[in-house]
Amino acid sequence: MKTIGLISANYISKxxxxxxxxxxxxxxxYGGRYxxxxxxxxxxxxxGITTVGVISPYDSGSLxxxxxxxxxxxxxxxxxxxxxxPGSAYxxxxxxxxxxxxxxxKNRIFIDRDDADYVIMEGSxxxxxxxxxxxxxxxxxxxxxxxxxxxxxxRGEDYSGYFLDIDxxxxxxxxxxxxxxxxxxxxxxFIIDREYLSEFIDSFETxxxxxxxxIIKNNPGAIDIDTYEFKGYLGKIKNPTDFLKVSQAMxxxxxxxxxFCNPERxxxxxxxxxxxxxxxxxxxxxxxxxxxxxxxxGRVENSIIFRSVNIAKGAVVKNSIxxxxxxxxEGAVIDNVIADKYVTxxxxxxxxxxxxxxxxxxxxxTL
Amino acid sequence: MKxxxxxxxxxxxxxxxxxxxxxxxxAKPAVSFGGKYRIVDFGLSNCANSxxxxxxxxxxxxxxVLNKYVGTGESWDLAVEDGGVHILPPYAGEKGxxxxxxxxxAIYHNIDFIDMYDPENVLILSGDHIYKMDYNLMLxxxxxxxxxxxxxxxxxxxxxxxxxxxxxxxxKDRITKFSEKPxxxxxxxxxxxxxxxxxxxxxxxxxxxxxxxxxxxxxGKDLIPKMLAEKKKLFVYRFEGYWRDVGTVKSYYxxxxxxxxxxxxxxxFSGDMKVLSNSNMYPPxxxxxxxxxxxxxxxxxxxxxxxxxxxxxxxxxxxxKGAVVEDSIVLPNAIVGRNCVIKNTIVNExxxxxxxxxxxxxxxxxxxxxxxxxSI
Numbered sequence: 001m002k003t004i005g006l007i008s009a010n011y012i013s014k015x016x017x018x019x020x021x022x023x024x025x026x027x028x029x030y031g032g033r034y035x036x037x038x039x040x041x042x043x044x045x046x047x048g049i050t051t052v053g054v055i056s057p058y059d060s061g062s063l064x065x066x067x068x069x070x071x072x073x074x075x076x077x078x079x080x081x082x083x084x085x086p087g088s089a090y091x092x093x094x095x096x097x098x099x100x101x102x103x104x105x106k107n108r109i110f111i112d113r114d115d116a117d118y119v120i121m122e123g124s125x126x127x128x129x130x131x132x133x134x135x136x137x138x139x140x141x142x143x144x145x146x147x148x149x150x151x152x153x154x155r156g157e158d159y160s161g162y163f164l165d166i167d168x169x170x171x172x173x174x175x176x177x178x179x180x181x182x183x184x185x186x187x188x189x190f191i192i193d194r195e196y197l198s199e200f201i202d203s204f205e206t207x208x209x210x211x212x213x214x215i216i217k218n219n220p221g222a223i224d225i226d227t228y229e230f231k232g233y234l235g236k237i238k239n240p241t242d243f244l245k246v247s248q249a250m251x252x253x254x255x256x257x258x259x260f261c262n263p264e265r266x267x268x269x270x271x272x273x274x275x276x277x278x279x280x281x282x283x284x285x286x287x288x289x290x291x292x293x294x295x296x297x298g299r300v301e302n303s304i305i306f307r308s309v310n311i312a313k314g315a316v317v318k319n320s321i322x323x324x325x326x327x328x329x330e331g332a333v334i335d336n337v338i339a340d341k342y343v344t345x346x347x348x349x350x351x352x353x354x355x356x357x358x359x360x361x362x363x364x365x366t367l
Numbered sequence: 368m369k370x371x372x373x374x375x376x377x378x379x380x381x382x383x384x385x386x387x388x389x390x391x392x393x394a395k396p397a398v399s400f401g402g403k404y405r406i407v408d409f410g411l412s413n414c415a416n417s418x419x420x421x422x423x424x425x426x427x428x429x430x431x432v433l434n435k436y437v438g439t440g441e442s443w444d445l446a447v448e449d450g451g452v453h454i455l456p457p458y459a460g461e462k463g464x465x466x467x468x469x470x471x472x473a474i475y476h477n478i479d480f481i482d483m484y485d486p487e488n489v490l491i492l493s494g495d496h497i498y499k500m501d502y503n504l505m506l507x508x509x510x511x512x513x514x515x516x517x518x519x520x521x522x523x524x525x526x527x528x529x530x531x532x533x534x535x536x537x538x539k540d541r542i543t544k545f546s547e548k549p550x551x552x553x554x555x556x557x558x559x560x561x562x563x564x565x566x567x568x569x570x571x572x573x574x575x576x577x578x579x580x581x582x583x584x585x586x587g588k589d590l591i592p593k594m595l596a597e598k599k600k601l602f603v604y605r606f607e608g609y610w611r612d613v614g615t616v617k618s619y620y621x622x623x624x625x626x627x628x629x630x631x632x633x634x635x636f637s638g639d640m641k642v643l644s645n646s647n648m649y650p651p652x653x654x655x656x657x658x659x660x661x662x663x664x665x666x667x668x669x670x671x672x673x674x675x676x677x678x679x680x681x682x683x684x685x686x687x688k689g690a691v692v693e694d695s696i697v698l699p700n701a702i703v704g705r706n707c708v709i710k711n712t713i714v715n716e717x718x719x720x721x722x723x724x725x726x727x728x729x730x731x732x733x734x735x736x737x738x739x740x741x742s743i
Binding site for chain 1: 659
């Protein structure tokens with residue numbers, strides 16, 4: 001039951017403003033030291049999948065810099081390993097693009113030359129920690145060529161995307177964009193027979209501008225699709241408000257335990273090598289996540305502080321995300337702010353955002 | 368193969384018995400330091416920062432953690448073609464095997480290894496010193512003086528000189544006398560246990576020392592006096608800066624506290640001669656809603672619910688709710704239970720304290736709590 005993985009990192013969204021000016025959503029820094037794609041790659045690695053393709057986005061610099069040759073995920077291998085492949089949607093802006101058929105067609109050699117039985121297709125922007133082995137096991141026992149992964153979610157605006165209408169045998173009846181009271185939210189992930197995938201992309205070649213899930217959605221009943229329920233945490237990040245919320249989830253004990261502290265399935269990321277955090281005598285950090293290399297003299301509450309950030313005396317950082325190399329000056333106050341890398345807040349400057357609408361400060365900005 | 372100007376041999380086989388429980392099941396160079404580092408990081412980082420890309424690490428005493436930690440040397444950018452890091456344990460030959468009997472003997476047993484690289488010079492290092500040093504500057508002086516041996520020395524206060532191996536020199540820094548822990552020192556230049564030898568000269572001395580009688584096969588006690596007696600060209604290299612031998616619990620504690628109390632002495636925060644480490648993949652630290660952390664170093668992977676003052680908390684350690692940790696060092700993956708009061712204590716790596724425990728007092732000497740429970 002050999003399985004290979006294909007991660008689509010070709011996600012573009014206009015919802016993030018300056019945060020995605022020069023990077024893909026997949027390489028958005030998250031949680032103090034990670035990038036969103038770390039979850040997709042770690043899920044593959046922790047499930048024993050050693051051949052993984054990543055379809056790269058148009059702005060691929062930060063992503064490629066981050067994943068390199070895949071060493072942190074054990075993917076720098078002779079046999080299999082990491083394949084970073086070009087995306088096809090050159091400069092295309094489409095929030096819905098996940099598994100664009102054209103991306104897969106362009107890189108079909110990745111699928112055709114392998115002898116694997118199955119391909120797991122995974123998005124790259126969800127915060128989750130899933131073991132794919134039970135999914136592979138279930139799929140291998142089923143006669144259906146596709147098994148889609150979903151999570152039961154309460155109705156709410158936080159879950160925009162596709163929902164699965166599932167019959168009593170666990171088969172997909174329909175795919176919709178609307179959720180009901182409790183809905184089966186498609187987790188941007190499915191497993192498909194490799195040979196079937198090859199046939200699929202051939203037969204729908206004329207629809208290459210479409211998303212695979214869209215094609216399936218438009219052809220109800222044409223494909224037998226099984227389902228697999230994921231019961232863990234699934235953090236969707238579709239806008240800065242989500243991003244702040246899913247980031248602050250890191251201050252929750254159960255969240256940290258499930259996502260980051262499972263000894264069987266650690267989340268790997270590019271290794272940095274920074275000194276321990278120096279909490280100076282006036283520091284006062286509460287309910288926050290702080291990454292290595294920071295020097296803290298001020299107050300920090302309910303915030304996520306990335307590596308090598310300085311927070312000066314008398315500064316107050318609340319409900320915020322400060323990315324790498326941020327510099328918060330003396331007496332500065334920031335609340336509900338997402339500050340990208342190398343943002344400098346000068347002494348005494350005060351910035352307040354709303355919890356439903358955080359203020360986003362782009363890279364290298366000085367205020 | 369490219370010809371090597373200088374390769375390093377790092378002595379990492381000693382037990383470090385004066386560190387007591389800290390080295391019960393781990394070699395001294397692998398003992399945790401400063402929360403996220405291990406002692407050997409300083410020597411390896413110095414090599415990397417000095418452009419020395421070939422390092423033999425001589426291991427003997429309980430090397431398992433050390434072997435895994437050093438790995439291919441990749442963490443120090445030392446995993447290179449035509450060089451790299453080599454772990455060198457004692458090995459058997461036609462006539463059976465022998466343990467390393469002393470510092471010089473350890474190198475003697477690896478003459479074949481050094482010959483494989485055929486370097487012009489060999490740098491001998493100890494795996495248990497805390498310092499930042501550019502060995503290349505020392506090598507330049509060694510070459511300029513065409514020395515057979517250059518010994519790195521540091522000026523120590525006169526009143527402490529009798530605790531060290533003291534080098535007496537002439538006005539051109541040529542060594543005239545070496546006295547191990549002299550009662551009445553006539554110099555305050557202490558040997559740092561860092562040597563650069565011409566490989567040819569060292570090779571010859573090692574072979575002769577091996578066959579000699581009444582030798583303990585030690586660089587300081589035997590090799591250097593022998594070369595001095597043979598009127599070889601021995602010079603000192605004067606190192607100025609921070610250097611500590613962390614041989615005792617007290618010195619081990621003090622030099623870690625220096626990381627935050629005297630940042631200018633040994634700056635692990637600066638990118639200059641950066642101290643590299645093979646840090647595990649921990650998530651960032653979490654500081655809880657009621658935590659109170661002041662004047663402390665806290666590492667990735669830590670979870671702090673209690674109060675931490677003037678202390679170092681190592682990677683992955685947990686400080687329970689209501690606990691008070693002061694003037695202490697909590698080594699990696701240790702768990703300090705709820706409402707514990709810990710003062711002037713080093714909590715061993717992976718050790719777990721029960722809830723409501725009081726360990727150490729403000730006026731007590733530094734002690735080590737618990738037995739290390741190591742994981743890789």
